[in-house]
Amino acid sequence: MVELLAPAGNPEALEAAIAEGADAVYLGLKSFNARMRSSNFAWNQFEATVDVLHKRNKKIYVTVNTVVTEDEMERLYRFLTYLNNVGPDGIIVQDLGLIQMAHKYFPQLKLHASTQLNIASAKAANTMSRWGISRTVLARELSLEEIRDVHANTSCELEVFVHGALCVSESGLCLFSSYLGGKSANRGMCTQACRRLYTAHEPEGDREGYFFSPADLQLIEYIPDLIQAGVASFKIEGRMKSAEYVGTVVSAYRYVIDNWEADKKAAVETGKRILANDFARKKTSYRFKSTRAEEVLNPDQAGGTGIYLGIIDGIKKGDVQEVPYKDGTRAVHYVQLKDGHYTPEKGDSVRIHKKDDSGRESWKIQDIIESKSGAWLQLPADSGKGDSVYLLQTKAMTKRYPHLLPASLEKYRRQPNDEALPMLTLEAGFPTLGDTNKAAPSKSASATPAGAALPAKSAAAASSTPVKKSLAKKPADIFPEGLYVQVSSIADLHTILADKPVRVIINLNEDTYPALSGQQSKQQVKPLPFPKREIFISLDPFVPQEQEPILTEQLEQLTAQGYTQFIVNNPAHISMLRNKKNFLVAGPYLYTFNCWAVSWLQDNGICAYIPPAESSQANIETVFAPELRPQVLLPLFSYSVLFRMRFTLPKSYNFLYFSDKQGEAFRAFSTPSASFVLSDKPFSVVDRYHALQHHQFSRFLLDFSHTTVERRAYRFILQSLRSGTPLPDSVRFNWKEGFYDPQRVEELKQLGQKPAADRKAKPSSSRARKSGHAPSNRTNRTEKGQQRGNRKR
Template sequence: MSNIELLAPSGNTDSFLAAVSAGADAVYVGLKDFSARAKAKNFSYKQLNEICSYAHQKNVKIFVALNTLIKNSELKDVMKSLEQISLSQADAIIVQDLGVAYLSKKYFPDIKLHASTQLTIHNSYGAIQAKQMGFERAVLARELSFDEIKNIKNKSNIELEIFCHGALCFCVSGLCLFSSFIGGYSGNRGRCTQPCRRLWTVDGEKGYFLSPKDFQLADYIKQIKETGVTSLKIEGRLKSADYVAKTVKAYRLLIDSNETNYEQNLEQAKDLLSLDYARQKTTFNFNIKSEDIFEPQKSKNIGLYLGIVENKTDTIFSLNTKTDLLTGDTVRIVDNKKDRSVVLKIEISDKKDNGYKIQYKDLYLENGFEVYKIADAEQQRYGGIEERNDRNDKGEYTKITKSFNILSVQPLNKVSLPDLFIRINNVKWIPLLKNAKADTIIKLSKENLDIIKNFLSQKSINDLYFELPPYIEEQDIKVYENFINLAADKKYNKFFINNISQIYMFKDKKSSLYAGQYLYTLNNYSAEFLSEYKINAFVSSWEDDLFNIKDLSKNLKNNLIVYLSGFPEIVISKMKFVPDIRNKNIKSDKDEFKIVSNKDNIIIPKYPVNLLAFKNNLLKAGIKSFAIDLSYIDPNVNYLTQVIKVFNNNVYMSSANKFNFERKLK
């Protein structure tokens, strides 16, 4: 069996040392900014230099997660981070934002690029395209099966990294706007507030309907090694050093196994993993498409259930449990009625036959609160890291070796865009659009392709564009390519694309390409990079704000399209939801959404986003092209007439649903 890298998470120095001590081949870490785990403690520049030096002495690699979307105003700070990463001699950066990849390639060619799972690489075309864009490794989407991973490996020559253990996002990574929609805290920018772990209500029943089990592939390491995958990745930069040590030891055992000791080591590894104090486990789609991913009526909380708080006083409570506990163990204490919890490192004041008396202070507890063990007492120290003194007080190299003028963006070719696009996913809208004075975008899906093919063979429509979905499974690539060829035969060759794999799909075609909302363009350099691949115009993300769009418009005003109305797809999930919530409304105390269940599960807001009142602000900023999305709205001539009147400033339509437009994207 082939060699394979074991890649461990680290959110702080303790977990880094635990990973190295337990046998990780590589460790991925985040800096204080631009990390998809902003809530982790993360590393300063000084600490990065120190851990890189320490790791390289131990023959361990360091990958830095610079894997968030970047606004224009943040580019100078990103350049500073890239410089410090380069000078620290980290082994690679993990990137989502194509503008960051572009700047790194241009100014720091010594830094190796890894394509983050946030780039949603999920088929062989995506892997091939990532390689052509300068990435040395692709971190594949967690939705993939073993056969899909093997197929991608056989068809591409890029290094592949897959997750083998840890928490799952219920939305496809890189496509989630859920946290951003609720409060402006974007998962694409490392600030996810985990709405999927909330208590939700459907038809009066409460449950953790969107909270999946954790991922575990311990039973399949032998098969994975035979595929030629480069790296096995453990999720968990927010987890403790104890978690990191146990999971790394377990997968180290499995990777190093041979035919004579594999079964014995598998049993030992699974014993270790049973003590990771995480959620119940699933293999998701890896083996077969699992229908057992969610347990709505079980607590979202991770850890080993110990019991409940009893006999509470102001400073002490009783815990009746058969589990052995030590002072220094960490527990999570949960108030299920109010869906909140606190973490306590316990101090045992007394041990009884039936449990323990535990001290606490400055915490709100009540009898009946549930108690879960989430980490063992730290009984092992992993050593220390020697400080280096060749940095200034901020941990930066005192000698700056480069200077940059990052405002020097290459002007893009001006493209002819209509004043208004109207996007639909139902061809029954088309007869109603005749007098709308707008170009039409039809959103494609596997479910509507045949209907649209039939429509094309019967009708002729001027100014028609098609939009590809952000996730096209390997077995469906040819289906979409056949449609593209058919459309070209009918002289329709304008396409909005939403994934880098689709750049490769059009490599030999004379089509006009436009970047959709999931091929994110939050800064000028993302647009500049994409323009090298013949992408002519860029749709601003639903989650972007007025301030960043105005900033973008200084250079992209002739190439930028802004949606003013519609139902954004804030979640696209490949998980099979429990039947009780499919095609239902799902509510929390403050929010309500619709679940649309077809081949995928899609979540949209209950009410459409309406930014029509901001059209004049955007016109003043130089934006010339706008769009209205009629997807998820039944064809209705009265609604269409009203929204067109509002667009033309003939009628005013107020809206409380503006997404991040005014409050700013965080």
């Protein structure tokens, strides 16, 4: 029987989901989940929910689907111990280190691979299945035929998103929000930067649009096909949505699941009529219907949800007052709207969209004053003229669902065990507990075995040295010290010969494969300027099922040609290349944010590591202690890929570049199979080269992926590296500040300092480019590497 899985962002949404027929719910707690901005459940609410749902034969899954930094591993262990004791039906995970920890200590916990793990093929699913993953939440970028093919080639249960908000980026590969302020999607802090208003800059002039705000997913008409394709669970997105929204969507999909065999057409039509009341964005079936970008993107549609009510045109002067709000009060005033075609009523829920696109807020209207000039709506006092207002839900839609949780939660614990954690050490290459607790803790066991007191410093810190030493390997001769350069074309290999690096990395793509594999035509044949021993081949992080057999064949050809060094960025790559005497480097998309992830990768045949693009220097140096640093290829320069899309952008996106309200500039380009958005300014810490050598790093990377290497710019970067001079017009990304930390922000504010994440971005400077020294990256590429709109500013 197929499972209908609903979101529960709070107890009210939980009640709506169960009342309308969900078989299971997924929810987050106060830590380690990808919706840290939603209400989430208190510990006692969660424990009561497990009891109540299990008595009703319903299932509950907990989201632990973020990456975890090294200094959080102790807290993560406590958290997993707590979950193991409470007993949910599964946990949804992203971090490879978490998988390693759970596999070793908590085999009772059922692990589900989050869509953030970017599992889009059977080989990727099978790789994870070997490590205790019982269910895979497939990437949302797959077609029906691909899902059917994945099921036919894996024994892993498949879960598929069928309804709700889409990420414009390929699953788990978005760095946009993190780049703009450290609020990473991989940390549950996404600010939905893709849904903002941007300005496109073209030779003909500027124009504004919501260029990357995707439509919402709706696959209700394909439910019968997905059931027949072997999908085990249908997942509804929406942990930040209202209870009424959850109830409406669950009821629609419940009806189709229960009635399609009797009359498929009638069941689907009924489901669609129910969904007409979800007040969401324009709908798409994504790749189930079309591979065109227009199926997903509409630049003229604002990124918010709801029915447009108008813009604020008038504000009642001198009538600001305080009303009860959450645990305190909120200042409100009265406003009038214009341009709308519907007047809301008292009790309706609306969303206020700031004029400058700086934020959005949901609000329930508590008062309306009627006058001859029209209705005055009571809205928060920080709403102002020009702000847009959207109707999210009418009072008439509000349903009261039976309460599920008991009135008193006194018998439930209020937080995970805070007793001391056993020493975490590494023995024989595996993270294991100290001698006092060799076995995995049972559900009834305390988080702390007898006699295992935690030292004054944290267990993670205390165990740092043995962990790193046991992972350290002597670097292979094939991975020498020095400078590595990564490029996207064969032509760029010839350019960098001017100052030859010790090794080159070339991205495998439509242009480079024929040259690497020797399958060029006679007219195209030109010897590669580097021997195969000096070439690493970097593999694309997104491996859809459609491309899996093609990539498998290409890699077989390349290894037969004598290539043995590969940068792997997806679990599927591990399945394709391990056990073949290859030297495998974990690329930045395998997210080595902690040494437990390093351990998992080493157990899967990985020999070296490129740290994640959004990691900080502090975390990199904590994960990769001096003993491990000979295995690290440290990026010093790159144009950050902020997000990637599985479609080619239409001609209307042929702008030179686009920018946000703060003047931060970006560029977009397409290949035959995907599109990319990159930062206009390069990430650079080339001036830290000598200091990092003193920190015992010895292998460094200059990454020119997705841009053309210009000889003058290349030499300028090398000159800056050798002289220790900062590159002009470059950024540090999260190198210094790391991820956004609300607690740290509050501490800085109390000290009268402004946190880096709150600082306004400065408009891109053209000074350095005019001098001809700094690298220019404002080019749009299209199919086969041909340039489109390649004028540079």
